[in-house]
Amino acid sequence: xxxxxxxxxxxTGKKKIKSILPLWFVKMTAPLSELYYKILKxxxxxxxxxxxxxxxxxxxxxxxxxxxxxxxxxxxKQTLIDTMHWxxxxxxx
Numbered sequence: 225x226x227x228x229x230x231x232x233x234x235x236t237g238k239k240k241i242k243s244i245l246p247l248w249f250v251k252m253t254a255p256l257s258e259l260y261y262k263i264l265k266x267x268x269x270x271x272x273x274x275x276x277x278x279x280x281x282x283x284x285x286x287x288x289x290x291x292x293x294x295x296x297x298x299x300x301k302q303t304l305i306d307t308m309h310w311x312x313x314x315x316x317x
Contacts, residue, residue, distance in 0.1 A: 225278065228304075235305055250275055 226244070233240045254272040261268035289295035311317045 228300075231301055231304055232308075235301070235308055247275075247279065 229241065232238075250270065251272070254270060254275050258268050258271050286295060286297070308317070
């Protein structure tokens with residue numbers, strides 16, 4: 225996550241966050257976050273499920289997709305740049 229955030233800081237030029245909350249704290253407050261944003265009728269910044277997903281080993285092979293479908297990957301940085309452009313165009317950031 226830190227590497228991903230570093231790339232995003234580089235792309236956006238925004239101020240870098242210097243402190244990161246401990247995982248135990250985020251897990252503890254996730255249900256409160258979900259309730260808070262439900263009251264505001266906005267999507268939460270994080271959920272218990274998203275924290276669980278980020279904290280698990282999510283390494284999957286794309287070998288079959290490459291072999292059967294001709295799937296190819298591209299650099300993560302380019303994907304992040306395109307995502308930032310899309311989010312801006314959709315007024316999500």
